[in-house]
Amino acid sequence: MNVQSYPSKLLETAVEEFSKFPGIGRRSALRLVLHLLRQDIEDVDSFTRAITDLGHNVKYCRVCNNISDTDTCGICSSPHRDAGLICVVESIKEVMMIESTHQFNGLYHVLGGVISPMEGIGPADLSIEKLVDRVNQGGVREVIMALSATTEGDTTNFYIFKKLKDKPVLFSTLARGVAFGDELEFTDEVTLGRAILNRVKFDASIPG
Amino acid sequence: MNVQSYPSKLLETAVEEFSKFPGIGRRSALRLVLHLLRQDIEDVDSFTRAITDLGHNVKYCRVCNNISDTDTCGICSSPHRDAGLICVVESIKEVMMIESTHQFNGLYHVLGGVISPMEGIGPADLSIEKLVDRVNQGGVREVIMALSATTEGDTTNFYIFKKLKDKPVLFSTLARGVAFGDELEFTDEVTLGRAILNRVKFDASIPG
Numbered sequence: 065m066n067v068q069s070y071p072s073k074l075l076e077t078a079v080e081e082f083s084k085f086p087g088i089g090r091r092s093a094l095r096l097v098l099h100l101l102r103q104d105i106e107d108v109d110s111f112t113r114a115i116t117d118l119g120h121n122v123k124y125c126r127v128c129n130n131i132s133d134t135d136t137c138g139i140c141s142s143p144h145r146d147a148g149l150i151c152v153v154e155s156i157k158e159v160m161m162i163e164s165t166h167q168f169n170g171l172y173h174v175l176g177g178v179i180s181p182m183e184g185i186g187p188a189d190l191s192i193e194k195l196v197d198r199v200n201q202g203g204v205r206e207v208i209m210a211l212s213a214t215t216e217g218d219t220t221n222f223y224i225f226k227k228l229k230d231k232p233v234l235f236s237t238l239a240r241g242v243a244f245g246d247e248l249e250f251t252d253e254v255t256l257g258r259a260i261l262n263r264v265k266f267d268a269s270i271p272g
Numbered sequence: 273m274n275v276q277s278y279p280s281k282l283l284e285t286a287v288e289e290f291s292k293f294p295g296i297g298r299r300s301a302l303r304l305v306l307h308l309l310r311q312d313i314e315d316v317d318s319f320t321r322a323i324t325d326l327g328h329n330v331k332y333c334r335v336c337n338n339i340s341d342t343d344t345c346g347i348c349s350s351p352h353r354d355a356g357l358i359c360v361v362e363s364i365k366e367v368m369m370i371e372s373t374h375q376f377n378g379l380y381h382v383l384g385g386v387i388s389p390m391e392g393i394g395p396a397d398l399s400i401e402k403l404v405d406r407v408n409q410g411g412v413r414e415v416i417m418a419l420s421a422t423t424e425g426d427t428t429n430f431y432i433f434k435k436l437k438d439k440p441v442l443f444s445t446l447a448r449g450v451a452f453g454d455e456l457e458f459t460d461e462v463t464l465g466r467a468i469l470n471r472v473k474f475d476a477s478i479p480g
Binding site: 071075077078081084085086088099105109112114118120137156157160163164 | 277278279280281282283286288289292293294295296300302303304305306307308309313315316317318319320322323324325326327328329330331338339340341345346347363364365367368371372
């Protein structure tokens with residue numbers, strides 16, 4: 065469908081705004097806007113109010129940069145979390161993903177991205193100095209790098225490793241290998257090769 | 273990903289609002305909200321302003337119900353359109369689709385849906401009386417029904433046909449048949465059967 069000629073400028077502006085989102089083309093944007101038009105005006109207002117509230121009042125934890133309604137986030141201020149472990153992630157999305165695994169009880173550090181010369185993101189654009197400061201303050205036993213398994217993630221791992229290598233702190237990364245449930249037939253060679261090199265002793269006590 | 277525990281109430285509310293859209297689950301909603309968080313506050317404000325503007329100031333053409341910035345839409349008020357033809361459609365989306373074909377030079381009538389007992393939509397919920405009024409005012413030669421080729425669309429066609437059958441007006445529907453570019457192998461039996469019954473004389477002068 066060619067939707068270049070809109071019957072209303074207001075409609076066109078709203079569709080243009082929606083199509084700025086990643087993965088939303090003009091056609092999907094129009095569908096979303098027409099859905100809004102079918103709602104009561106109170107529902108439209110409650111939608112825009114939620115976005116405005118978030119945009120204007122969002123806070124980020126002063127310790128770990130995670131999104132938060134308070135100056136220090138619930139994780140950083142919890143007495144039940146292990147402050148000796150810092151898990152370094154790209155964004156708040158990965159914090160939510162790791163939290164939902166219930167496998168990690170330490171704190172986080174949200175970098176705000178990974179080093180990517182292609183996208184013009186250098187070390188200074190990420191909160192790496194703040195991470196080094198946290199380690200320098202002491203009490204941190206281990207820094208766990210949980211970045212994407214990409215060249216950019218590896219570059220960032222290496223950069224931060226160099227920054228921390230003289231500190232009395234263990235530096236680890238996520239295990240890489242065959243994903244749970246994956247069939248070997250469809251596993252790529254690099255992953256399979258590294259999974260063989262980094263094979264682990266079979267332990268019948270660990271399920272899966 | 274289980275995203276039940278949000279680090280921020282503001283974030284959660286915004287995600288909930290986005291996931292009210294059809295086809296947008298919690299995970300996509302979170303992705304959209306995180307995209308907004310990466311934008312400048314001016315861009316967030318311009319997004320919400322466009323939605324608010326549309327919601328509060330949207331007008332519908334007093335003649336055809338199409339969305340419009342003026343009391344009478346650009347199509348209904350154009351001296352270049354044939355006011356003797358009325359194409360009846362479900363929503364403004366179909367107006368835009370038909371306009372983009374450049375094959376129709378008449379006016380429209382937006383019903384606001386189709387008769388659907390399953391969804392509790394009866395004839396009184398649609399602007400059918402207004403259509404009958406337009407025909408009664410005279411000057412209309414033909415009413416073209418351009419509704420979906422579904423049971424609901426057919427029911428609505430039949431209901432409106434009964435309302436108009438004593439008026440001096442031609443009543444037509446969109447041609448149904450094999451879609452342009454479709455392979456017969458993958459065409460359903462009902463469509464294929466009707467396409468054979470309603471076969472047309474081959475005319476080499478019409479491309480395609």
